[in-house]
Amino acid sequence: MNLWNKLMCYSRRRSPWLFHMNGGSCNGCDIELIASLTPRYDAEQLGVRLEGSPRHADILCITGPITHNAVGAIKVVYDQVFGPKAVVAIGSCPATTNVFIESRTLDGPLNKHIPVDVFVPGCPPRPDAIIQGVAKAAEILAERASKKLPVAPVVMPLVGEGCGGACACGGSGGCATKEVQA
Ligand code: SF4
Numbered sequence: 001m002n003l004w005n006k007l008m009c010y011s012r013r014r015s016p017w018l019f020h021m022n023g024g025s026c027n028g029c030d031i032e033l034i035a036s037l038t039p040r041y042d043a044e045q046l047g048v049r050l051e052g053s054p055r056h057a058d059i060l061c062i063t064g065p066i067t068h069n070a071v072g073a074i075k076v077v078y079d080q081v082f083g084p085k086a087v088v089a090i091g092s093c094p095a096t097t098n099v100f101i102e103s104r105t106l107d108g109p110l111n112k113h114i115p116v117d118v119f120v121p122g123c124p125p126r127p128d129a130i131i132q133g134v135a136k137a138a139e140i141l142a143e144r145a146s147k148k149l150p151v152a153p154v155v156m157p158l159v160g161e162g163c164g165g166a167c168a169c170g171g172s173g174g175c176a177t178k179e180v181q182a
Helices: 005-014 030-039 068-080 090-098 127-145 172-180
Strands: 017-022 061-063 086-090 119-120
Touching: 005 030, 005 127, 017 068, 017 086, 030 061, 030 086, 030 127, 061 090, 061 119, 061 127, 086 127, 119 127
Parallel strands: 017 061, 061 086, 086 119
Antiparallel strands: none
16 A cells, blocks of 8 residues: 555545435434534544535434435435545434334335445434444544455444333343344
8 A cells, every 4th residue: 555545544534524414314313413512522622623515524424214205316426525434323213213113105225225334223312322333433444444354344332321112122122233234
């Protein structure tokens, strides 16, 4: 690996830029993602930055159970993020469609449409779990840039109380794990 590539890998790992997309969520996960960037959790201090354009981002963060309407937009945005890139599914919804599983308006889970690198379970996941998931995605991104791939999808452990049993996983994170391993 030449010096330029080493520098790119280092920058990606130390300062991942995110693009956030809502795939039909109830906004619970979106609020937690924003909370992770606000002063209490302050992911920005660690170099994480929310970007307004997918063309400037390294990591795509997707929330929600993936509605039919969102599928086309998600695929377009995924193609707009320059490679190497990583995808983080935030919450139990994009991993399993969660409590909306029988809904006719849905076309989830997310990994049916695009490859997902990190699943952060919870309904919603806590901001510290989201930060942990983004940090894992930054690591995967650096490995991908240095061509050490393939990297298998990762399911992050629940941090703190997680969803508290309010979602389909019953608080164990098992719903996301089962779906990814299937
Ligand atoms: S995982 Fe829970 S909080 Fe997040 S979008 Fe789904 S229902 Fe809402």
